[in-house]
Amino acid sequence: MTTHSPALRRQGDYGVDGDFGVISARWLALIVVAIVAGLIAFTVRNLVVGALVGAVLTGLIAIALVLFVGSYLRTTRVGKFEVWSRILGDLRLRGDEQVLDLGCGRGALLLMAAELLPRGRAVGIDLWQADQTGNNPDATRRNAEREGVADRVEVQTGDITRLPFADNTFDLIISNLVLHNLPSAADRRAALDEAVRVLRPGGRLAIADLLSTNRYRAHLRELGLTDVGRRNLGWRMWWGAPWFPTRLVTATKKT
Structure with a gap:
């Protein structure tokens, strides 16, 4: 069983997180x-x-203002790697799982998961909008090459509210700061519905986000998942200040 965490020292270029659709x-x-x-x-x-x-x-x-920007930049360039390294390590993956990253972007989370899957596969899906600098599938593939995990990574273009995968496909579904970008609460519920649909019985889900995480937790319980939890990820994932924290929602699909 793989129990270590992915390396914190990254070889890829993962850009800066943020909404750059209107202003670069x-x-x-x-x-x-x-x-x-x-x-x-x-x-x-x-x-x-x-x-x-x-x-x-x-x-x-x-x-x-300087402290706010400094905190924001530390989170996007360092903090999220520190936090997700621990989250993924605590999952104690065997190494042969099929993992799906919803809204994978340039692959920060996707490739950390792939490092723990020597006999498995990590699939990332995204619409490649301006949610981080230089967001496009080629950047993700280049990062996969730099991290040495390209042979176990697949990148697709698609909508997370209509996933192009069969039922019960993945052992683990992960996502970082993606669902809040969807335009409506109905879309966010649809994304959760789809995640649960493609998750195998006994599979796990870990979704980090800024907003609506209480609603995510409630909806997952409505869908019948077990061990549903929610927690604050701490100062390493503050987006500028303590009042912009990231929270993690976790759950398991019934067998």
Whole structure:
């Protein structure tokens, strides 16, 4: 039985998570830099003219913004790997499972799972929208090559509310910060319905998300899954601040 966790040191390029459909990551970075620079300028000006209250206020806002962005970047570049390494390790996979990653993106989670499947297979499905920088299937395949797991990874384009897989196909279904991007609660329920449909009896499900995780937990119970749980993944997956945490919903399909 495989009990180790996937390596934290990654060889691939996994981009930055975020909604870049309207404003690109580059422009967002420029906007943040401009705002911080403006706040610093106002702080210095207020100090020069003796407006200490104004200087403290603008200085604190600048510091808060820098800390927010720093936390966000640490989560997307480091924290999610630390957290999911432990989650996947705790699953104690045998190494021959079939694993599905819903909304795999550039493969951060997909390829970590693949490392634990020397005799299994990891399948990723995505619509390749601008939910992270450079999101496309070729980037995922390149990362799979760099991580040395391309022989056990499959990438597909598809809608997670209408999965192109037969019933009872996968031993484990995983997902990270994907379901909240679906446009409606009905779509999120449909995605859960599909995940349960393609999950084998006795198979497990682990879904991390920002919003609606209480509803995910309730719906999985309605679908008859057992050992349904929900927990906060802690500061390593804060998206800028404690009030933007990530929570993990886990469940098992009845045998």
